[in-house]
Amino acid sequence: SQTIHQWPATLVQPVGSPLSLECTVEGTSNPNLYWYRQAAGRGLQLLFYSVGIGQISSEVPQNLSASRPQDRQFILSSKKLLLSDSGFYLCAWSLASSTDTQYFGPGTRLTVL
Amino acid sequence: DAKTTQPTSMDCAEGRAANLPCNHSTISGNEYVYWYRQIHSQGPQYIIHGLKNNETNEMASLIITEDRKSSTLILPHATLRDTAVYYCIVRVGGADGLTFGKGTHLIIQP
Numbered sequence: 327s328q329t330i331h332q333w334p335a336t337l338v339q340p341v342g343s344p345l346s347l348e349c350t351v352e353g354t355s356n357p358n359l360y361w362y363r364q365a366a367g368r369g370l371q372l373l374f375y376s377v378g379i380g381q382i383s384s385e386v387p388q389n390l391s392a393s394r395p396q397d398r399q400f401i402l403s404s405k406k407l408l409l410s411d412s413g414f415y416l417c418a419w420s421l422a423s424s425t426d427t428q429y430f431g432p433g434t435r436l437t438v439l
Numbered sequence: 440d441a442k443t444t445q446p447t448s449m450d451c452a453e454g455r456a457a458n459l460p461c462n463h464s465t466i467s468g469n470e471y472v473y474w475y476r477q478i479h480s481q482g483p484q485y486i487i488h489g490l491k492n493n494e495t496n497e498m499a500s501l502i503i504t505e506d507r508k509s510s511t512l513i514l515p516h517a518t519l520r521d522t523a524v525y526y527c528i529v530r531v532g533g534a535d536g537l538t539f540g541k542g543t544h545l546i547i548q549p
Contacts, residue, residue, distance in 0.1 A: 358534045370483070372536030385536065416482050426532045427473070430482035 328353040330431040332417050338437045345390075345404040347434050349417030352398065357419040359400040360428060361392055364414040376400060377422070412438045443527045448544040457514040459543050461527030464508045470531050472503060474512045476523040477542075483526065486512065522547045 329352045339345060351357050361373040372385045374392035382392050389408060393401045400417055415434045420426040444462040451457040463472065474486040487494055487501045489510075494501045500513040514521055526542040 360536055362536070369541060370537070370539040372538075375534060375536055377534050414480075418482075420534070422534065423532065426534060427485055427488060428537055429485055433480075433482045435480070 328419070328429070330417060330419055330429060332415075332431040332434050334434060335432065336435045336437075338439060339407050340439055341409055342406050345402070345407050345411070345436070347402040347415055347417075347436075349400040349402075349431060350398055351419045354398070354419070354421060356397060357421060358426065358428075359394060360418040360420075361400065361402050362416040362418065362430075364416065366413065370416065373402070407438045409438050412436055443529055443540055445525075445527050445540065445543045447541065448546065450546050450548055451514075451517050453519060453547050453549050454516055457517040457521065457545060457547070459512040459514075459525050459527075459545060460509065461512070462509045463527070463529045466507050466529050467531075470529045472501065472507075472510050473528040473530065473537070474499070474501065475526045475528065475537075475539075476521075476545075477526070478520075478523040483539075486525075517545075517547045519547050519549060521545065 331350050358377050360375045362370045363373055364370045374382055374384055376382050376394045379394055390404050417431040418428040420428045471488050471490050473488040475483040477483045487496055487499050489501045489503055503510045524542040524544050526539050528537055
C-alpha cells in the first residue's frame, strides 16, 4: 500500500532563515505531488503541484519554491522566511487517472518567529 | 470547480448516524463530489467520492440527488473519533489542486 511521509513534524524558525521541508511517497510510481498550506483559522491553499520529475507548477506567487529531484520526493524551500509563512504545510499525492483522488500526509507545522 | 455550501457546524450523538449535507447547485456533468475530513492538527483524510450513483465504502455512504445539485455524507454509527471538519469538494478529475471551503465542524456528543 502507499504511504506518504513528511518531515519534520514541527519546526520553529526565525524570520529570515532558510527552509526545507521534505515529502516522500512509498508504494507507487510517477505520482502527482502537491504542497498545500493552511494558515491559522483558514482553509487549505494549494501552493505547488508536480506531474513529474523537474515539473513544477506554482499556484500562488510568494517567497517559497518547490523542487522534485526524484520521482517520489517533493521539497518545499525558502531562502528567507517571513512571519506570514507560518502555518501547517501539507503534502499530498495522487495517481493520474480520471479522478486523481488526492491523499494527504501528516503535515509539518511551521512557526516563524 | 463548482462552489459548495455546507452548514458551519453540526452535532450528533455517539452511535447515531451523522448526516452531513452539501449543496452544489452549479455542478457540471463531469464534476465529481468528493468528501474529506480533517481531525484537529492532522492532514485531511479522504472519505469517499462519486459522480452520479450513490457510493458506499468502509467509512461512509454518499447519497447524490438525481439532479446532482446536492449530496449527503452519511456516517452510519458515529463515534467520538469522527469529530472533525468535513469538506465537500466538487471538481473535475485532473492534476490540479483541491479547493477547500470552510467545511462543516461535526461534533460527536457522548
